[in-house]
Amino acid sequence: MNRDFEIRQLLRAYRSGLMSEAAFEEEMTKIEQESAAPGQSREPGFQALGQMYRSEREAVISFLDELHATQMDAAIAFAKWAAVCRTRGLRTCLMMIAERKAYHARMIERRVHELGGMLRATSTEYGNKLVDLLANAEIAEAQKFGALASLVQEPQQAVAPIMEFAAALTNDIETKQALRLLAEDELSSAAWLHEIAAALNAAEGSAPKAPQ
Template sequence: MSREFEFAQLLRAYRKGIISEKTFEQEMALLEGAAGGANGGGFTAMGKTYACERDAIVAYLQRVRNGEAAGAQALARWAEVCQTDCMRSGLRTIAEREAYHVRVIERKLSDLGAQCEAARDPEIDKFVAKQSDPNVSDLDKLRTIVSSFGKPEDIVKPIYEFVDLIKEDLDAKELLALWAEDEYSSLKWFVHAFTALGGTLERPAAPVQMGMSGAAQTH
């Protein structure tokens, strides 16, 4: 069945009152997505071209989900062995943020008919092990995170660039914009905690591939 015929069929069903306006719009969006969406020949984001906006969002969410899951795990374990009393609840708060990000992202992936593909990454495993280690100081753990980025606003910038590209799935757009705000808040807190413990901000090293440093996942 040609796409033009499918459009005509949909329009006829809508005009006859067989389908509601909402269903019509949803079906139209699906057909447009199959045709490549607003970008015509594909959807280009993060240096890659996807068949459509939906595929780019799925790929993005799958990657973010894995980083957030690692962040949730690392921070929850760190909070358990944290030696700095005034930091413990901050770590727990951010661990909870990471964990609920995973839950809402998984729900959105499910809405999009996509799987949550958990990927193994030895670098992430190493990071989680270090942040869980009671023999590593809180200052060193904070340095590991803070030294992976320059300014919190630079980390969230690529997230907002991706958000700006989204034209059709406004639900995903809002989800990612709120996620960026949370990440920004978390990153600012890590800088605050690091300097409060006497840490000195230096030039960023290689990015840590985990939830708080969203930029590491979005490049």
């Protein structure tokens, strides 16, 4: 039987209530193991980013769940920052970053749904602090940019976990390629933030710290 057809049938049964979540996960794991390419391990388990999962699919859903939460937090934070930004030449770019992250969140939600998973992660404590910082019109732009830049010393660090996880995927090519494109967006945004932070710090002679 065609693998994609099997998956669609299982998703239909699960979403209609004819199959429990546990039974659905077990069947999906079996399909993933049976479809392993020659030379790949057919043993249960998939390791990524230092964690072991029952299957690649489980790892993907868990990773996307956490990524969705961080993208949503950032989308809200940058949108609120754009609303109070008074520095010429920055507001539109901040809005672009907010739209990018919101778009990423929508695509992640769609992909998790396609895999028969659910989004469970919520806003983090740091995410809430980030919103409070960026939405505060009383905090200087240089301090906001500096706080973000100091969290990740190099733009490549911001996307390293995404690229590492994508590289580990062997069955879910759809997610693998989507994460590669998402990482390119994140790299572009991080590089721009670092560039502006350096320019503003040089102009004001300040050295802002990241929020604790």
